[in-house]
Amino acid sequence: MVYFIGAGPGDVDLITVKGRKVLEGADVVIYAGSLVSKEHLNFCKEGAIFIDSAPLTLDEIIEKIKKYNDDDKIIVRLHTGDPTIYGAIMEQMVELDKLGIKYEVIPGVSSFTASCAALKREFTVPEISQSIIITRLSGRTPVPESEDLELLARHRTAMAIFLSVQNIEEVVEKLIRGYGDENTPVAVVYKATWRDEKIITGTLKDISDKVREVGIKSTAQILVGNFLNLSSKSLLYSKDFQHAFREAKR
Known part of the structure; x- marks a missing residue:
């Protein structure tokens, strides 16, 4: 077996x-x-x-x-x-x-969820993001044209980008065109959960320079989207939210 x-x-x-x-x-x-x-x-x-x-x-x-x-x-x-x-x-x-x-x-724990946990964030935040796009930049392994990074970024939802940090400038160019906002928050997590884990945060405007300055060229997740901001709360535990196991308080 x-x-x-x-x-x-x-x-x-x-x-x-x-x-x-x-x-x-x-x-x-x-x-x-x-x-x-x-x-x-x-x-x-x-x-x-x-x-x-x-x-x-x-x-x-x-x-x-x-x-x-x-x-x-x-x-x-x-x-x-x-x-x-x-x-x-x-x-x-x-x-x-x-x-x-x-x-x-x-199955096992993926690096994209481990990276989000390292950042103490949640991909699915009410009124901000309820979808996650897992993708990569086209390289030696081709990506279908319909899954081009710029096209996917137009959804403006949470994104986890694998195997692409070595071409961070190209990633950023496509994301800026897709999201339409160079101030979109982004994080690069190098070797999530390893002893030598590194976390670089910024926006699409400055993340390339920050990543190059630290020298990260592989083994890193690129997470993008407004879920990285702490600006929303889940409805699930709100006292006004009723579900099968709890009555609303008012």
């Missing part, structure tokens, strides 16, 4: 309880060494085999999975964050389907 497990954004305690339990019983762990904290391996049983997938191709990863699956080993494919978001697991699952190898996907 193969388990695709989301290891979380960085902090080893942000893996799910289910994910940790499966990891503890794994015979083989193929982990994304360039992104996943190696501290996760400390929870594995003695004698477990560890394989860093960073230098491997898809064919090489599948070859190793097949080899150990044929030996009836429990295999964990440990991905960063949540494997269903920019996790590159679909191509692996397609190959496992061809081989008739059973697998399960165990």
Whole structure:
């Protein structure tokens, strides 16, 4: 059996309880060494085999999975964050389907929610934002024209932008044209929940200079939108708001 497990954004305690339990019983762990904290391996049983997938191709990863699956080993494919978001697991699952190898996907905490938590903010704020757009800038991995950053920004809702901080100037140009306001608040969170986490805040007018000054070129989330301002309250706990479990006070 193969388990695709989301290891979380960085902090080893942000893996799910289910994910940790499966990891503890794994015979083989193929982990994304360039992104996943190696501290996760400390929870594995003695004698477990560890394989860093960073230098491997898809064919090489599948070859190793097949080899150990044929030996009836429990295999964990440990991905960063949540494997269903920019996790590159679909191509692996397609190959496992061809081989008739059973697998399960165990979700994890994504870096975009970890980044929002680090900022002590909420993406969905009444009267400000009730939607979240998760996207990335087009690069070596193309993005459909209909999902161009400028077009998505025209919705003026909360945005979480992955894999794009290395081109922060281009990101900002597109966002300014989309949002239509260079004073829109923005935050860049580098390595959310890791020990060397950094948070840079500003507006679309000045965030590029701030990011370049600090030298952030990778492993960062770009969060954009007015939800970053503390200017609204949830209706849920208002004394005037009635729901199935509570009467309105007036």
